[in-house]
Amino acid sequence: MHAKFAGSTSVDLSIEIAGMALRNPVLLASGTCNYGQELQSITDLSQLGGIVTKTITPQPRAGNRPQRIVETPAGMLNSIGLQNPGLEDFVENKWPFLESLDTQIVVNIAGHTIEEFADMAARLDDVQGIAALEVNISCPNVKAGGANFANSPSASAEVIGAVRRVTQHPVIAKLSPNVTDIAEIARAAEEAGADALSLINTLVGMAIDVKNRRPLLGNITGGLSGPAIKPVALAMIWKVAQAVRIPLIGLGGICTAQDAVEFLVAGASAVQVGTASFVNPNAGVEIVEGIRRYGDECGIQHIGQLIGSLQT
Amino acid sequence: MHAKFAGSTSVDLSIEIAGMALRNPVLLASGTCNYGQELQSITDLSQLGGIVTKTITPQPRAGNRPQRIVETPAGMLNSIGLQNPGLEDFVENKWPFLESLDTQIVVNIAGHTIEEFADMAARLDDVQGIAALEVNISCPNVKAGGANFANSPSASAEVIGAVRRVTQHPVIAKLSPNVTDIAEIARAAEEAGADALSLINTLVGMAIDVKNRRPLLGNITGGLSGPAIKPVALAMIWKVAQAVRIPLIGLGGICTAQDAVEFLVAGASAVQVGTASFVNPNAGVEIVEGIRRYGDECGIQHIGQLIGSLQT
Amino acid sequence: MIDETVRILTNREVAEDFYLARLAAPHIAGEALPGQFVNLKVNAGVTPFLRMPLSVCDVNPDAGYIDVLYQEAGPKTQALCKQPIGEELSCLGPLGHPFTHPDKGTDCVLVGGGIGVPPMIFLGRRLMREGFDVALLIGARSAAKHLSDELLEGTALRIGRATDDGSLGHCGLVTDLLRQELESTGSKAVYTCGPHAMIEAVADVSREFDAACQVSLEEYMACGIGICVGCVVRVENADGKTEYGDYKRICVDGPVFDAREICWEH
Amino acid sequence: MIDETVRILTNREVAEDFYLARLAAPHIAGEALPGQFVNLKVNAGVTPFLRMPLSVCDVNPDAGYIDVLYQEAGPKTQALCKQPIGEELSCLGPLGHPFTHPDKGTDCVLVGGGIGVPPMIFLGRRLMREGFDVALLIGARSAAKHLSDELLEGTALRIGRATDDGSLGHCGLVTDLLRQELESTGSKAVYTCGPHAMIEAVADVSREFDAACQVSLEEYMACGIGICVGCVVRVENADGKTEYGDYKRICVDGPVFDAREICWEH
Ligand SMILES: Cc1cc2nc3c(=O)[nH]c(=O)nc-3n(C[C@H](O)[C@H](O)[C@H](O)COP(=O)(O)OP(=O)(O)OC[C@H]3O[C@@H](n4cnc5c(N)ncnc54)[C@H](O)[C@@H]3O)c2cc1C
Numbered sequence A, B: 001m002h003a004k005f006a007g008s009t010s011v012d013l014s015i016e017i018a019g020m021a022l023r024n025p026v027l028l029a030s031g032t033c034n035y036g037q038e039l040q041s042i043t044d045l046s047q048l049g050g051i052v053t054k055t056i057t058p059q060p061r062a063g064n065r066p067q068r069i070v071e072t073p074a075g076m077l078n079s080i081g082l083q084n085p086g087l088e089d090f091v092e093n094k095w096p097f098l099e100s101l102d103t104q105i106v107v108n109i110a111g112h113t114i115e116e117f118a119d120m121a122a123r124l125d126d127v128q129g130i131a132a133l134e135v136n137i138s139c140p141n142v143k144a145g146g147a148n149f150a151n152s153p154s155a156s157a158e159v160i161g162a163v164r165r166v167t168q169h170p171v172i173a174k175l176s177p178n179v180t181d182i183a184e185i186a187r188a189a190e191e192a193g194a195d196a197l198s199l200i201n202t203l204v205g206m207a208i209d210v211k212n213r214r215p216l217l218g219n220i221t222g223g224l225s226g227p228a229i230k231p232v233a234l235a236m237i238w239k240v241a242q243a244v245r246i247p248l249i250g251l252g253g254i255c256t257a258q259d260a261v262e263f264l265v266a267g268a269s270a271v272q273v274g275t276a277s278f279v280n281p282n283a284g285v286e287i288v289e290g291i292r293r294y295g296d297e298c299g300i301q302h303i304g305q306l307i308g309s310l311q312t
Numbered sequence C, D: 001m002i003d004e005t006v007r008i009l010t011n012r013e014v015a016e017d018f019y020l021a022r023l024a025a026p027h028i029a030g031e032a033l034p035g036q037f038v039n040l041k042v043n044a045g046v047t048p049f050l051r052m053p054l055s056v057c058d059v060n061p062d063a064g065y066i067d068v069l070y071q072e073a074g075p076k077t078q079a080l081c082k083q084p085i086g087e088e089l090s091c092l093g094p095l096g097h098p099f100t101h102p103d104k105g106t107d108c109v110l111v112g113g114g115i116g117v118p119p120m121i122f123l124g125r126r127l128m129r130e131g132f133d134v135a136l137l138i139g140a141r142s143a144a145k146h147l148s149d150e151l152l153e154g155t156a157l158r159i160g161r162a163t164d165d166g167s168l169g170h171c172g173l174v175t176d177l178l179r180q181e182l183e184s185t186g187s188k189a190v191y192t193c194g195p196h197a198m199i200e201a202v203a204d205v206s207r208e209f210d211a212a213c214q215v216s217l218e219e220y221m222a223c224g225i226g227i228c229v230g231c232v233v234r235v236e237n238a239d240g241k242t243e244y245g246d247y248k249r250i251c252v253d254g255p256v257f258d259a260r261e262i263c264w265e266h
């Protein structure tokens, strides 16, 4: 248990999700905090509920050619393409630092095939100290693999089931918003054994340089994130909250404590802060503080009282 | 033919889509110009390629309870719920004014059943002067009906086929972005006889009042429009342009001529201006002028040279 | 309706969180009537995105300006607070239907609460100029939120004030003052603008005293010119049925309505 | 790296579309070295959304300010142009690796083009202070885009200028001047920042003359601190293979690189 704040009025922010005991419901999202090292010197990671690593694939990936980033109205597109050092390098060179952090570490994984997912999960099952695996079946920036799984309930279920069978770590399925019925995918993941769901990944988007009539991104399309997508993410959390019983982790455009509270009220048990960290590397910590203030102002004792409290 | 600009350098903006001869490729989008009357006094509708009426349903609809509008980062949510006077009142009271306008009028229709769509199309087939029917199979703000059709290729095809069989007017299918694979729906609509496709309708979204922990919209969720969704719309136009041969009408967040050109370059043969008119009722006309300037600067003779000119 | 580029002449805090902006707007100033509003683009970019509807609080057609009075509430009002003198903004107006004047000789009671005060100021001055007997009743949370007498100059013969906390005038609801006023003067024309609950209470009291009541309503607006059908209020049909047509658009069918027409929803 | 709230002290146009802003930033001023940059939030809201990377153009640790020089290009630079004196902005810096100094006595040539000039100014002043022989060569479209001699005071012993249209100095490419300089002085240390094509040409000429060349690169950045992996450039492996690791992040692994390390893509 973490130390409580001195004042007796302060809301208890701790929450358990899928067997993970979180100091508070705020994590940093995959791909927006790399493997923790860079943020270490500029924000206090131990103030957070946890961090989710950038997606790891079985083999190293160079990622997509630049330009990889373009700003859009109240958001941005990225086409990083899962650049990462690969599983073994991660375990050897990234994990020791992550393990040393006083916060929960969720490891995000992606593969091209169901076997790859399962093999990674099996390999990581040996690694002590992992809080949970977040299974990225929803990256819009890789041609084959990942993306296709989250588009189909059965494929999602197969991946999650395969991972579930080979790991003792809690399994979080990360869902894509680029689907007709996210509730259907959510149910399939739940039935296949997911302990929690995180949503949403980025929306597929594009930007064009009209001067040269070329796509601005090297990969032509990219993933849209930031405040622009918050209303979409919130509607999906609310929809999925009606459809499943496992806890939800909400993300998409969260920049402020008020944004985070919206997700909790809509039915998320925790939130992830993504793109906001690019603008304000301290965003996660400030959101924790803001949620605490909000809780105190509302006079609630425990953060759980907010979850799904939307009155319709 | 419309009068050309004096200067011999001026680009020819006229374009024919699905048998409609448009003065230029800029229309006002359904639901954002009502039935033309209100804008008449503040902008010159005859400068536009056309206008698309607010959706008409067979019977009058009161629409959803307020609050119906909420602003979001670089966009807005609406949950109007297809408030409209119904088909007969439209023909009797709205059409005579619309017909008198010196611009092309596209009539947007929606029904709860395939029969309703077909019946409306049959009834409107008698009405002379309609440039095209835009078939709204994609409204996110009505529980039954419309929304479900655009979510499935076969249902989309059935609606479009039924409309196609009973009308001589060109048929435009308006597609929803809230789907896993919009190209699949687009192909189904094409095969069923659509003469053109318009995309995108709004994204499903939500906003919450954290003070009262209530949804801000009376209908809980609404449709997201405005600059925030432009990258998503553009990616869908580009994707669908690879998938079908019929012309595309692009919309979603277009506020400036540059936005419009992005859609043309991505593969749209025309564009619609929606939410932008709320902020600037003259937006459509200004976009026409801006496209003309852009065309002149590029030294192209005909707007068609821009369409699908993206270099990848 | 005019699409006018207006220039900020003054923009200052006049009560707690209340700002008065004077806008050079010769065309709108020449046309606006009490109860009408403008739809102002408070910034150049896309956040805030939509325009902001603000009631016209006063006009000076000769000097070519209009006054708007606004309360800092969120992104748009905050953006306007920060706009410096001389800044040019796009402004649509005047929009909507104005209040209609009562028959000659009718005594008038104007009831304003919060951001509903501005149209009452404009209306009061007009009615006074045309020789009506006007009482202006204002409700606010506390003394600090009340406008000074100076700012209300020429708006009424009598000004009544109420505060929730008793820090100024009557401690309680402004409708208590209305009841006293209607009892003592027998006024038959009530005008009101303010929070929904207040307006409804004013309408109730007016009905009780058989006084005509015109209300100016507010609703979240996207366009302000009738094209989005977003800003609706339910109105009663003659026979009370609710089918199509029972929603009216506040921006073009109002914002001023006869109180009896409104279907008060909770 | 410091997260500092900086205050605008001056902000004025110093050449066609080029603005010089002086920011009160005592902490960053005390640490920044030539080649490093800051990531500035030019506004409060979400559009523009991301921060803007700007090279440090000069520092005054005693007075506690830094200078940045920027060219009006799009939304972010435009927003910064409009920020008034006294405005406070959030600023992260100093970021990235600085230029490394050559061995004592080595003559240096600094080549800047467009928005690549600012880091050259900072570097020139430092090298001069440490007693190096510095030549500064600047390319720009026209005379109007060139900074005045005054602004370049103390940056170099010799300043060469080139313009595309011949309106000032050499008519043609700045690399023509570089070639002359290397031929005549035999300098062995070249530093450059500017448009991609220019940098590549400078690297080519340097190689030809066997001079070490450090380049400062730019790429669209989301974070500026290494967490988004967006701002990458392809680098050559010792053996020329391209697998994982061949992309380096410009913000944290650069922006300064040895020119020989860069894989120039077209
Ligand atoms: C016809 C009309 C006349 C108005 N006249 C005035 C006036 O003279 N002075 C004044 O201070 N305000 C007036 N308002 C309200 C004013 O438009 C809103 O307070 C303003 O838009 C709030 O914007 P914001 O971004 O600052 O705050 P937000 O964060 O958007 O909202 C703050 C609060 O205001 C409500 N609100 C927001 N926009 C509107 C809107 N368009 N209509 C109604 N409620 C809204 C929100 O629900 C919220 O409760 C008027 C509104 C209308 C419709």
Ligand SMILES: Cc1cc2nc3c(=O)[nH]c(=O)nc-3n(C[C@H](O)[C@H](O)[C@H](O)COP(=O)(O)OP(=O)(O)OC[C@H]3O[C@@H](n4cnc5c(N)ncnc54)[C@H](O)[C@@H]3O)c2cc1C
Residues within 6 Å of the ligand: D037, D048, D052, D053, D054, D055, D056, D068, D069, D070, D071, D072, D073, D074, D075, D076, D077, D078, D115, D118, D119, D217, D218, D219, D220, D221, D255
């Ligand atoms: C390390 C670094 C140092 C820089 N130093 C300076 C400087 O000292 N002075 C200066 O004027 N500019 C500098 N820039 C470039 C500056 O950041 C961009 O010009 C600015 O972000 C443009 O923003 P905008 O919204 O005004 O224009 P936009 O409309 O965003 O862009 C205008 C042009 O600049 C390009 N651009 C936009 N953002 C970036 C970016 N982050 N990196 C590279 N190119 C970009 C676009 O592709 C486009 O061609 C630097 C960039 C980097 C990465």
Ligand SMILES: Cc1cc2nc3c(=O)[nH]c(=O)nc-3n(C[C@H](O)[C@H](O)[C@H](O)COP(=O)(O)O)c2cc1C
Residues within 6 Å of the ligand: A029, A030, A031, A032, A054, A055, A078, A080, A082, A108, A136, A139, A174, A200, A201, A202, A224, A225, A226, A227, A229, A251, A252, A253, A254, A272, A273, A274, A275, A276, D228, D230
């Ligand atoms: C630059 C960038 C890189 C990302 N990389 C990953 C990734 O590797 N794996 C993953 O699951 N999600 C990745 N995401 C998606 C985010 O985790 C998150 O789902 C999305 O950005 C929406 O949240 P936001 O709006 O708060 O950023 C990435 C997002 C961005 C912006």
Ligand SMILES: Cc1cc2nc3c(=O)[nH]c(=O)nc-3n(C[C@H](O)[C@H](O)[C@H](O)COP(=O)(O)O)c2cc1C
Residues within 6 Å of the ligand: B029, B030, B031, B032, B054, B055, B078, B080, B082, B108, B136, B139, B174, B200, B201, B202, B224, B225, B226, B227, B229, B251, B252, B253, B254, B272, B273, B274, B275, B276, C228, C230
């Ligand atoms: C207030 C509002 C009402 C709308 N009503 C309709 C409608 O009746 N029928 C329809 O097909 N689309 C309707 N739309 C969707 C628009 O036509 C358009 O598809 C969408 O808003 C995206 O474009 P935009 O971002 O330019 O607004 C409506 C949109 C808004 C904002």
Ligand code: FES
Residues within 6 Å of the ligand: C220, C221, C222, C223, C224, C225, C226, C227, C228, C229, C230, C231, C249, C250, C251, C252
């Ligand atoms: S605000 Fe659009 S109809 Fe009233």
Ligand code: FES
Residues within 6 Å of the ligand: D220, D221, D222, D223, D224, D225, D226, D227, D228, D229, D230, D231, D249, D250, D251, D252
């Ligand atoms: S800008 Fe994010 S890693 Fe360099």
